[in-house]
Amino acid sequence: MKKLRITALLLALAMIFAIPVFASVQLYVTDVFDDVKDGDFAADEIAYFYNNGIIKGYPDGKFWPERKIERAEAAAIISRIGDNALGDLDAVDYTDVPSDSWFANYVLNATTNGYLVPTNDDKLFDPYGTVDRLGGGLIAGGITGSGDESGDTTLTDTVALPFTDLGDLQLTDEQISLLTNLYQLGVLQMFIEGSSDPKAPTYQPTLDLTRAQFVMLLSKATLPPSTPSGVPD
Secondary structure, three states: OHHHHHHHHHHHHHHHOOOOOHHHHHHHHHHHOOOOOOOOOOHHHHHHHHHOOOOOOOOOOOOOOOOEOEHHHHHHHHHHHHOOOOOOHHHOOOOOOOOOOOOHHHHHHHHHOOOOOOOOOOOOOOOOOEOEHHHHHHHHHHHHOOHHHHOOOOOOOOOOOOOOOOOOOOOOHHHHHHHHHHHHOOOOHHHHHOOOOOOOOOOOOOOEOEHHHHHHHHHHHHOOOOOOOOOOO
16 A cells, blocks of 8 residues: 555656746745745755745745744645645544644645654644654655665665664664665765765754755655756855
8 A cells, every 4th residue: 555655646746847847946936935045055946846836935925944844844745745635634633733724634644644653642743843854854765665666766785874873773674775765866965965074974863854954855855856956056
């Protein structure tokens, strides 16, 4: 079932990202969000996601790229990427997710498809909680799929994650496979470039992701390689 969900999601992504919208990227970056300018980190990706209806920003006209991404916001972005059908609000069973909240449908989608999980208490989703680097990586990995499931990447036993601070984490084989596939696809390069020592990079798994970083991470995992990176020179 998980393989079918990933396959359907990838097909939806192929249809979404076949739309040639980068000719108008600069217009959207400068004119839509007051706090995102040309050359800013993830500016192109933010523009691309906006053009495709994946992000919407705030009523004050800002995107707040440096603000920590909240779990409800992450659920919304994930659902819009996959163009998932919205579910039955009666099925939302989290005590902290009101059925009339703007994010109820998105939480239902993201949790039903396994991209976000509830807290240690199965009745709580923690919609205003943050998403750390490890959680963001696993979300991106779940969307992309491991190489043996998607058929797009062949994983090799000789490839090892370069991050020096992941060894102490009790990651499952599936989680390691998802992160390894992201590394092979170049998705995790943004964390290597941000390390103080690129030769011995740290992943800093518990560090919270910003909204711009979350968009960059998901765009790298879903956009075609020919799409401009949006990373400042």
